[in-house]
Amino acid sequence: MAPSLHVRVALGVKAPDGVSGFELDVEFEVPPGVTVLFGPSGAGKSRTLGCIAGIVRPSRGRIALGDEAWFDGKVTCPIHRRRAAYVFQSLALFPHMAAEYNVEYGIARDVPSHERRARAIKMLERMHVPHLVGRKPRTFSGGEAQRVALARAFAMHPRVLLLDEPFSALDSKTKTALLAEARERIAEAKIPTILVTHDHGEARALGERVLFMELGRIIRTADVSDPALSSPKLVAAERAGEDRS
Amino acid sequence: MELEPLLLSFEVAAAAMLLSAFIGIGVAALLANVKFPGRDLVDVIFTAPIVMPPTVLGYYVLVVLGRKSVIGHAWESVFGSSIVFTKTGAIVAAVIGALPLVVKTVRTALEETDPTLVLAARTLGATPLRAFATIQLPLAYRGVVAALMLAFARSLGDFGVTLMVAGDIPGVTRTAALAIYDMIQAHREDDALVMIVTLTLTVGVLLYVVGKLTARNRET
Numbered sequence: 120m121a122p123s124l125h126v127r128v129a130l131g132v133k134a135p136d137g138v139s140g141f142e143l144d145v146e147f148e149v150p151p152g153v154t155v156l157f158g159p160s161g162a163g164k165s166r167t168l169g170c171i172a173g174i175v176r177p178s179r180g181r182i183a184l185g186d187e188a189w190f191d192g193k194v195t196c197p198i199h200r201r202r203a204a205y206v207f208q209s210l211a212l213f214p215h216m217a218a219e220y221n222v223e224y225g226i227a228r229d230v231p232s233h234e235r236r237a238r239a240i241k242m243l244e245r246m247h248v249p250h251l252v253g254r255k256p257r258t259f260s261g262g263e264a265q266r267v268a269l270a271r272a273f274a275m276h277p278r279v280l281l282l283d284e285p286f287s288a289l290d291s292k293t294k295t296a297l298l299a300e301a302r303e304r305i306a307e308a309k310i311p312t313i314l315v316t317h318d319h320g321e322a323r324a325l326g327e328r329v330l331f332m333e334l335g336r337i338i339r340t341a342d343v344s345d346p347a348l349s350s351p352k353l354v355a356a357e358r359a360g361e362d363r364s
Numbered sequence: 365m366e367l368e369p370l371l372l373s374f375e376v377a378a379a380a381m382l383l384s385a386f387i388g389i390g391v392a393a394l395l396a397n398v399k400f401p402g403r404d405l406v407d408v409i410f411t412a413p414i415v416m417p418p419t420v421l422g423y424y425v426l427v428v429l430g431r432k433s434v435i436g437h438a439w440e441s442v443f444g445s446s447i448v449f450t451k452t453g454a455i456v457a458a459v460i461g462a463l464p465l466v467v468k469t470v471r472t473a474l475e476e477t478d479p480t481l482v483l484a485a486r487t488l489g490a491t492p493l494r495a496f497a498t499i500q501l502p503l504a505y506r507g508v509v510a511a512l513m514l515a516f517a518r519s520l521g522d523f524g525v526t527l528m529v530a531g532d533i534p535g536v537t538r539t540a541a542l543a544i545y546d547m548i549q550a551h552r553e554d555d556a557l558v559m560i561v562t563l564t565l566t567v568g569v570l571l572y573v574v575g576k577l578t579a580r581n582r583e584t
Contacts, residue, residue, distance in 0.1 A: 171466060172483075172487050173487075174483045174487070175488075198483075198486040198487055199486050199487075199488075199490055200489075201487075202489065203487060204487065204488070205483075205484065205487040207483075207484060209478055209480055211480045211483070211484035212483050213484075213485070214481075214503070215500060215502050215503060216526070220393070224485065224488050224490070224498075226488075226490050227486030227489065275488055275489060281487075294541075318488045334495055
């Protein structure tokens with residue numbers, strides 16, 4: 120059984136205007152399987168993922184995978200040693216590399232080169248895009264680019280998978296197909312996975328548990344079957360009620 | 365027709381281009397990617413040669429690399445000849461002029477690459493050096509090539525610092541820029557013409573290509 124990811128981070132977040140902002144202050148546990156960070160834009164979801172990946176430094180807190188501390192104020196595990204695959208909203212495919220080189224990039228360097236290439240091509244086949252071998256990202260469709268980004272994330276055999284709204288730009292048909300494939304791959308990997316989204320359809324299709332976020336706080340933890348998922352206003356109303364009582 | 369100064373200029377410019385690329389890309393990468401105390405000072409040091417009088421620059425080089433300096437003395441004991449008033453001195457003088465152009469141009473090109481791509485590389489297990497070498501630098505290649513061309517063009521025409529540091533020794537340090545000056549002083553304009561035209565055409569073509577490269581860089 121893969122270890123759980125423990126996250127407790129605090130960080131001052133400035134709004135784009137540079138004046139207003141909020142304090143990101145969250146604590147949660149991510150067991151193997153998909154946990155959804157659900158909430159409106161600007162809630163601090165992507166910032167939380169950044170802290171886990173190591174690309175944003177929290178001002179305090181603790182991030183640990185099982186017993187291995189990635190951050191605890193003193194210890195900071197470098198980004199490249201965490202093996203936390205991050206699928207960015209922009210996908211961040213390397214534009215100067217063909218599909219197989221993109222996928223191969225994250226495979227450990229001690230694996231022989233021909234084996235890395237074979238693994239990359241196999242992963243592209245599993246993601247149903249073997250025809251992209253030899254082609255660069257500018258020639259991919261939106262769905263193909265998404266598949267290559269996911270293939271790249273899975274090929275590195277990550278210990279944690281972080282999905283930052285990677286399906287947001289897809290049409291509904293492509294999204295449905297891709298979500299099903301992603302669910303299959305994630306089930307195989309059996310690792311702590313976080314999906315950041317504000318789309319309840321995505322959350323339901325992939326997620327097992329949902330953390331509702333608003334202005335840097337987790338305001339509710341629920342199962343994906345929670346009706347509040349399709350009605351974020353309900354959560355806000357409930358919270359307002361709790362605040363008054 | 366005297367071609368020796370012209371050939372020496374191309375030789376010095378090629379060596380200076382390679383040396384300034386080696387140093388300049390490293391400095392540009394540091395300035396673009398690493399926040400460290402004194403970063404602004406390093407930026408100023410590598411920008412100053414653009415605006416500083418060549419005589420002042422030449423003086424500093426003589427102080428740091430002259431025969432009585434520690435570096436100059438050590439160099440002489442290892443290689444048997446001094447840095448100053450040799451071809452090596454001419455190359456050093458050209459590097460001093462070319463470095464700011466390399467650092468500025470490469471730094472801009474590196475800073476224009478999408479930072480998310482570098483972060484993606486890091487999350488995929490790349491060390492900072494590997495992410496730089498395989499992602500950031502290749503994506504900034506147009507700027508790097510433009511910087512090398514500028515370095516070559518600048519080195520080809522260096523006059524002041526070369527004169528101060530390497531002198532004007534025929535067959536040793538007398539580059540085309542110095543030879544043209546000597547010929548004009550001696551009213552031998554016709555002899556200077558071949559070198560003037562060659563330098564003008566070379567620099568013109570290089571700057572045209574640099575313009576094309578940097579324009580495409582801005583478009584992408």
